[in-house]
Amino acid sequence: MTLTRYENTVSSDLNETQAVIDVAQAAVAPQPLEPGKVHVVALGRGEFRQIDLTGPEHTGIPARKSGTTVVRDVDSFLAYFDKHGDEESEVYADVERLSITAVVDAHTSGYPRWGGHRLELRLRQTPAWSAWTSMDGKLMSQAAFAEFIEDNLVDLVEPDSATMLELAQSFEATTSAEFQSSQRLDSGQRRFLYTEDVQAKAGSKGEITIPSTLVLALAPFEGTERYKVTTRFKYRLDRQQGELRLGFKIERPEDILTAAFGDIRTLIDSTVPMAVLNGAPAHR
Template sequence: MAKEPINTTGEAATIADLAVRAQGVPSIIKTDDGQVFLLHPAGYDYVEVTPDNSVPVLQPKIIDQAVTLQNVDALVAYVERFKGEASLMFADIEASRIVAAIDYHGKDEPSLVKHRGTLALPFSEEWKIWRELDGKLQQQLDFARFIEENNPDISAPPAADLLEAVRDLQARRQVNFIKAVRTSSDNENFEFSDETEARTRGGLELPTQFVLHLPVYFGEPPTEIRAFLRWRLDEGKLWLGIKLHRAEHVRQAAFRQIVTSVVERTGVDVIFGKIG
């Protein structure tokens, strides 16, 4: 004899009734947390028919969240919103990365440290361009084009003097360079002979150093760095390049300045190191 389904109400009752007509007598089971299951005797199948939004949602006991920030302002805003008494930041100077451990443990209070905000500082395009050339030599025409294209980053020598030197570089592509002489104005004068102009002799003068103003990291103000002229004479051909002066010191100083600013703006302490 068929038995009546238990706890049949609403949509669950309709499904149970259809199941009875189709293949036998199902049972409806309700769990303590409000879930409803329709059991089919044939084949021991079951279908969950819990009404939408009728079961309480279990809330997590801890905040498990790792956020990647894209600039300093975003890191400051995130820390300001969620920081607590135990919050702590870690500054990895080698990786240019700052990690805010929002739920860091206290002295005698353990924590899983699952809530973090990470800022991996991206380098500026200007910094990447000059670092790419750092320590490398180019043919004189390529070097002239590089200086011409990136002239806005150079604060000294004056733009007019620099562009004049660039034009000389571009014009003296077929000459035979002989030697280089340091001038009284601390420039480098490259002497050459030009067989196409009745063996004329002349000199091409270039500054021995440049003063650059460019940001180390994206979105940050520019900082000063010096670049020294490097050159080589190779069978009459002139190869030119630059060497950035203490570039790693400049980068580390820029990073420390950013870390100091973040601490001042958030009031959260920082430790130079890496968090596991």
């Protein structure tokens, strides 16, 4: 009986102590929990709860950098990489897609990282390059060809723009003429003979000579230097109709794109602290 009374006394004392604690806790004014920390909250009667407020939904700060940023020129690529990259970042050059990708938080040799923060240089072709390549290999009427040359005189190197403007005006002035023959000259140029007034007994005759090639200066991608581009004149003369159609063929345009991309890769490779890898990063 004595032991039982002792146990009852201890239990009673504990209950009274807990009651005092509960009363003290109830008397404390509620306090806001600070974001960014892990808190332990007393619930009373010896119960506690852990509350984790370190997540981004509480702090407003992402747990890590993630996402893919797309830029259009080398300067923008290097500026972003200089801000976020480190010596463990990886850079890949994909010549098939004409793009360069940096995995800013790539795995290190000692421990893995997320690989979810990326930077991609997606090259965009210039309007001038698109204009010439869109007409590559296509034959146009005299008027359409003359208009195209006039609209793109700034890209011409050989013959110069003044010479090509004169040639374009000659084609515009002879749209109603009947072209009868063509002759290849020793210089490689081609001479076309025409008659302007085919109704007259002796029509007014004339000739137009075109160069065998055109040399252009074009920047394939935005933010790059201009490259030498050689085109060969193409034509088709319908002697029955007296109709002349003109165009040009760009010599190996894919090689120019590859060379321009190679120069971009070399520039980035000489600036970032790691070697640029040939290929593409692993899929996430």
